[in-house]
Amino acid sequence: MTIFRELSQHILDIAENGVTAGATLLHIDIYEETPADRLTITVQDNGKGMDESMLRLVTSPWVTTRATRPVGLGIPFLKQAAEMCAGRFEIRSQVGKGTTVVAEFRRSHIDRPPLGDLAGTILCFIVGYPQVDVVYHHRVDAREFTLDTREIRAILGEEVPFSDPEVLHFLRHTLETGIGELYSQQAIVEEVSPVKKEDKE
Amino acid sequence: MKSLAELQKIKERALQRKRLGGQNARARIIVGMGTCGIAAGARDTMTAILKELEQRHIEDVIVTQTGCIGLCEYEPIVQVQVGSEELVTYGKIDTARVPELITKHIQGGEPVAEWIVK
Numbered sequence: 001m002t003i004f005r006e007l008s009q010h011i012l013d014i015a016e017n018g019v020t021a022g023a024t025l026l027h028i029d030i031y032e033e034t035p036a037d038r039l040t041i042t043v044q045d046n047g048k049g050m051d052e053s054m055l056r057l058v059t060s061p062w063v064t065t066r067a068t069r070p071v072g073l074g075i076p077f078l079k080q081a082a083e084m085c086a087g088r089f090e091i092r093s094q095v096g097k098g099t100t101v102v103a104e105f106r107r108s109h110i111d112r113p114p115l116g117d118l119a120g121t122i123l124c125f126i127v128g129y130p131q132v133d134v135v136y137h138h139r140v141d142a143r144e145f146t147l148d149t150r151e152i153r154a155i156l157g158e159e160v161p162f163s164d165p166e167v168l169h170f171l172r173h174t175l176e177t178g179i180g181e182l183y184s185q186q187a188i189v190e191e192v193s194p195v196k197k198e199d200k201e
Numbered sequence: 202m203k204s205l206a207e208l209q210k211i212k213e214r215a216l217q218r219k220r221l222g223g224q225n226a227r228a229r230i231i232v233g234m235g236t237c238g239i240a241a242g243a244r245d246t247m248t249a250i251l252k253e254l255e256q257r258h259i260e261d262v263i264v265t266q267t268g269c270i271g272l273c274e275y276e277p278i279v280q281v282q283v284g285s286e287e288l289v290t291y292g293k294i295d296t297a298r299v300p301e302l303i304t305k306h307i308q309g310g311e312p313v314a315e316w317i318v319k
Binding site: 003012013019020074120121127128129130151155156160163164165167169170172 | 205207208209211212214215216219232234235236239240244245247248251252254255256257258259260262263264265266268
């Protein structure tokens with residue numbers, strides 16, 4: 001009964017919850033660990049948070065804080081996806097402080113959805129919500145990539161929006177290259193080869 | 202990251218164009234990104250919209266997101282407003298419909314009647 005094909009769609013959905021909760025800063029953290037065979041997604045917002053009773057209810061598919069739709073959907077689907085993949089799901093929240101969602105998967109699990117179009121997901125989110133700052137941090141073993149919209153906004157100022165075509169190109173290129181390099185074989189060869197040289201010497 | 206020095210140059214060029222053109226946002230596009238929208242492919246729709254704006258060098262359009270607006274069965278929903286005209290709500294805008302929507306409504310100023318839901 002899963003409704004999303006990609007984990008990046010889950011990430012976007014959880015991030016949207018943060019916006020609904022009035023967040024101004026969102027941390028999206030993805031950590032892929034080969035030795036532990038683990039993939040961990042953490043989305044942390046500084047929105048209004050939830051009290052304990054709401055927190056208990058929120059993983060039920062029938063809860064929402066909104067009036068436009070009768071049932072909640074997103075959080076239980078991520079919980080289910082993680083638990084199907086020998087992982088775990090956790091949600092922590094504090095009223096006035098914000099909410100943190102953690103979903104952990106066995107990375108090699110046959111049912112684990114692919115991460116999918118992460119670059120497109122982050123791009124849509126940061127362009128679509130100019131009032132929200134995002135720190136995207138993605139690690140694959142020892143490699144990491146970070147995009148912090150506060151750094152970009154500090155340069156662009158208020159007059160040049162993220163939706164400017166040249167800025168769009170810059171952001172898309174930065175995300176696609178940065179995320180791509182986390183997985184590229186070329187980089188692995190470069191990291192390994194100096195060790196080999198030392199061995200020969 | 203492609204260097205932040207490059208971003209500085211991009212900013213200067215964008216400000217230069219703004220001074221020459223002097224125009225503020227001429228149109229806005231709103232993409233429904235609730236759970237229902239994302240499940241129906243709204244992220245791919247928005248990615249396609251951003252790609253069209255980038256490739257066609259359209260500078261005077263802002264793209265934002267909104268949550269569920271209660272028309273889940275018509276997702277992905279895209280709303281377009283040109284100038285002070287009425288906000289037009291389109292339904293079932295998949296990636297294949299995006300180029301025509303941009304050509305006709307954003308660039309041509311004519312709404313695409315058959316995709317309007319309200």
